[in-house]
Amino acid sequence: MSALSRVTGGRLRFGGDYNPEQWPRSVWAEDVRLMRRAGVNMVTVGVFSWASLEPRPGARDFGWLDHVLELLHSGGIDVCLATPTASPPPWMGVRHPETLPRDENGLTVWYGSRQQFCASSPVYREYARRITEDLAQRYGSHPALRLWHVNNEYCTFCWCDETARHFRRWLRERYGSLEALNTAWGTAFWSQRYDGWEEIIPPRRAQYLRNPSQLLDFQRFTSDALLECFTGERDILAAHTPDIPVTTNFMPLWRGQDGWRWAAEEDVVSVDIYPDPRAGWESPDGPAHGALVQDLTRSQAGGPWMLMEQAAGPVNWRGVNHPKPPGLNRLWSLQAVARGADAVCYFQWRQSRQGSEKFHSGMVPHAGERSRTFQEVCGLGADLARIGPEVAGTGVTAQVALLHDWHSWWAGDQPGRPSSELDYTRVLTSWYQALWEENLLTDLAHPEHDLSRYPLVVLPHLYLLSDTALDSLTAYVRGGGTLVCGYFTGVADGDDRVREGGMDARLRDLLGIAVLHEWWPLHPEDGLTLDDGTPAGLWSEELDTVPGNAVTVLARYADGELAGRPAVLRNRFGAGTAWYLSTQPGHGALRRLLADAAATAGVAPVLPGLPDGVEAVRRGDLLFLLNHRRSPVTVPLPLPGTDLLTGTRHTEEVRLDRHGVAVLRS
Ligand code: GLA
Numbered sequence: 001m002s003a004l005s006r007v008t009g010g011r012l013r014f015g016g017d018y019n020p021e022q023w024p025r026s027v028w029a030e031d032v033r034l035m036r037r038a039g040v041n042m043v044t045v046g047v048f049s050w051a052s053l054e055p056r057p058g059a060r061d062f063g064w065l066d067h068v069l070e071l072l073h074s075g076g077i078d079v080c081l082a083t084p085t086a087s088p089p090p091w092m093g094v095r096h097p098e099t100l101p102r103d104e105n106g107l108t109v110w111y112g113s114r115q116q117f118c119a120s121s122p123v124y125r126e127y128a129r130r131i132t133e134d135l136a137q138r139y140g141s142h143p144a145l146r147l148w149h150v151n152n153e154y155c156t157f158c159w160c161d162e163t164a165r166h167f168r169r170w171l172r173e174r175y176g177s178l179e180a181l182n183t184a185w186g187t188a189f190w191s192q193r194y195d196g197w198e199e200i201i202p203p204r205r206a207q208y209l210r211n212p213s214q215l216l217d218f219q220r221f222t223s224d225a226l227l228e229c230f231t232g233e234r235d236i237l238a239a240h241t242p243d244i245p246v247t248t249n250f251m252p253l254w255r256g257q258d259g260w261r262w263a264a265e266e267d268v269v270s271v272d273i274y275p276d277p278r279a280g281w282e283s284p285d286g287p288a289h290g291a292l293v294q295d296l297t298r299s300q301a302g303g304p305w306m307l308m309e310q311a312a313g314p315v316n317w318r319g320v321n322h323p324k325p326p327g328l329n330r331l332w333s334l335q336a337v338a339r340g341a342d343a344v345c346y347f348q349w350r351q352s353r354q355g356s357e358k359f360h361s362g363m364v365p366h367a368g369e370r371s372r373t374f375q376e377v378c379g380l381g382a383d384l385a386r387i388g389p390e391v392a393g394t395g396v397t398a399q400v401a402l403l404h405d406w407h408s409w410w411a412g413d414q415p416g417r418p419s420s421e422l423d424y425t426r427v428l429t430s431w432y433q434a435l436w437e438e439n440l441l442t443d444l445a446h447p448e449h450d451l452s453r454y455p456l457v458v459l460p461h462l463y464l465l466s467d468t469a470l471d472s473l474t475a476y477v478r479g480g481g482t483l484v485c486g487y488f489t490g491v492a493d494g495d496d497r498v499r500e501g502g503m504d505a506r507l508r509d510l511l512g513i514a515v516l517h518e519w520w521p522l523h524p525e526d527g528l529t530l531d532d533g534t535p536a537g538l539w540s541e542e543l544d545t546v547p548g549n550a551v552t553v554l555a556r557y558a559d560g561e562l563a564g565r566p567a568v569l570r571n572r573f574g575a576g577t578a579w580y581l582s583t584q585p586g587h588g589a590l591r592r593l594l595a596d597a598a599a600t601a602g603v604a605p606v607l608p609g610l611p612d613g614v615e616a617v618r619r620g621d622l623l624f625l626l627n628h629r630r631s632p633v634t635v636p637l638p639l640p641g642t643d644l645l646t647g648t649r650h651t652e653e654v655r656l657d658r659h660g661v662a663v664l665r666s
Pocket of ligand 1 (some may be wrong): 315360
């Protein structure tokens with residue numbers, strides 16, 4: 001039995017963050033009544049409760065939480081209990097100012113908001129250890145407890161002196177000697193050579209560009225330092241309750257944590273999904289962004305996962321914050337389920353009336369029980385209860401792997417590169433979106449993973465590739481795989497040292513490139529055309545192909561400085577094929593190219609000929625059809641099926657309302 005199935009018990013979990021400490025007790029019983037009405041079956045309690053549980057150093061006030069857990073339990077609502085360590089009480093900052101983070105300029109990041117802790121502070125860690133220990137002791141055998149939720153969205157950085165000491169310890173372990181560190185960081189440049197460990201500091205504010213390998217290592221270190229905080233609490237909880245799984249919630253496609261490494265330390269992988277701040281509800285990119293995060297989380301989990309937070313209505317941290325139009329909350333929730341979620345939860349249960357998030361929606365908004373939002377929440381609760389037993393625990397099988405690596409992201413998006421326009425997530429997202437629009441089910445994978453089970457591997461842009469990754473990619477294609485690889489890839493090694501020739505020789509061989517003369521990034525306003533009429537932009541490369549007939553030039557640059565030179569290549573290598581795109585094709589062209597590569601690799605879309613804006617996902621033996629359009633649509637069916645949401649049997653086609661969903665069993 002997987003850890004997550006111990007949490008779900010074979011149904012889909014539905015609920016949200018529940019913060020009763022913000023409300024008088026008279027509201028608590030009402031909360032449980034409304035939760036039951038909505039079909040809520042689990043809530044997350046205590047995420048930001050530290051000051052309520054430990055009002056002064058060492059004191060404990062568990063009475064209110066005892067009462068809340070009893071109320072929930074007697075109402076049949078299970079509990080995901082959080083450690084409150086994301087928001088230390090003000091007394092900690094006053095008594096132990098060294099627990100407060102310092103920014104790059106050495107300025108204190110004060111209490112008065114949340115997440116004001118230095119991950120390296122032994123004092124913070126000790127207080128976190130004690131409160132975690134006491135929570136585990138007190139509630140470990142509570143019958144409502146199903147899951148532990150550690151901290152919340154680990155995301156802090158700190159540049160203080162304690163962090164400096166911790167960073168040095170981490171570096172000693174990584175490099176062993178100062179000489180190895182000096183070599184890895186290339187400190188011969190600009191007279192940066194270190195003569196003693198104590199000279200090394202976190203990359204604080206400096207006069208001009210800072211050492212890129214130091215920045216990269218500091219990012220790696222920060223991810224690891226936060227991970228130590230997580231595993232520290234996890235181990236305490238696991239010692240008390242070996243059968244209760246532990247999670248911590250990720251942010252969607254968040255830069256700060258090495259998500260592959262973190263997920264491996266969790267019993268259950270969970271994520272919070274809010275629309276990309278660059279694209280709102282109204283954006284046509286919204287559903288693809290959600291799908292990307294969902295596929296990434298499923299891939300991190302290696303199976304079903306939890307949607308720990310989303311918003312039932314508006315958020316309050318974009319410029320203009322719209323509510324979700326009718327049906328969108330249901331549509332996006334069922335999209336998450338289609339892509340492997342076994343839980344649909346929200347921030348938060350009841351919308352706050354005070355505090356920084358009083359204009360952030362809740363499942364129960366200010367307008368209360370009669371509001372459209374709450375009515376829709378109830379409808380969704382009923383839908384999830386209906387399909388839950390058929391869906392929970394089942395898998396999604398993708399035949400395409402999209403490669404993603406945090407270290408490459410960290411190394412590649414620093415200043416001092418050929419182009420500040422090249423944005424890691426934009427490239428990843430645009431390639432993912434093309435796959436999504438072609439209805440090709442996709443996993444995300446680390447370049448060092450075993451890729452042999454995927455007929456098609458897509459690598460949009462990975463500036464840094466380790467030797468292991470290069471060997472694994474080469475072995476994959478040699479063994480018969482199909483790789484589509486994008487520009488400015490394989491440029492640097494694990495220390496962010498540029499590979500000889502500007503691209504690793506193994507990769508050049510694989511792609512059929514003889515010489516990579518120069519990178520030619522483009523200004524946003526400078527488009528290019530290829531000789532097959534394809535518009536392109538962002539980036540181009542001056543390269544020569546290997547002589548002979550293994551490599552085919554599929555398109556050449558038709559204008560600009562590189563006119564006549566190869567732009568898109570396809571190379572036969574071993575038993576497989578590698579495509580190389582030295583530029584970013586226009587969206588339609590990228591879609592066609594990936595669809596061609598998929599077809600030649602024998603990968604079929606979930607349903608052929610789907611109308612644009614309709615998503616089809618197979619989970620287990622169910623087919624989810626999701627209409628992201630603002631108008632109804634009719635989808636032809638390859639096989640008759642019964643919609644589990646309505647009980648209706650459809651033979652030849654299904655009509656989906658605006659934002660409508662069908663979950664078909666054939
Ligand atoms: C995050 C946090 C929540 C809340 C929401 C608001 O996901 O975990 O506590 O602040 O954002 O969107």
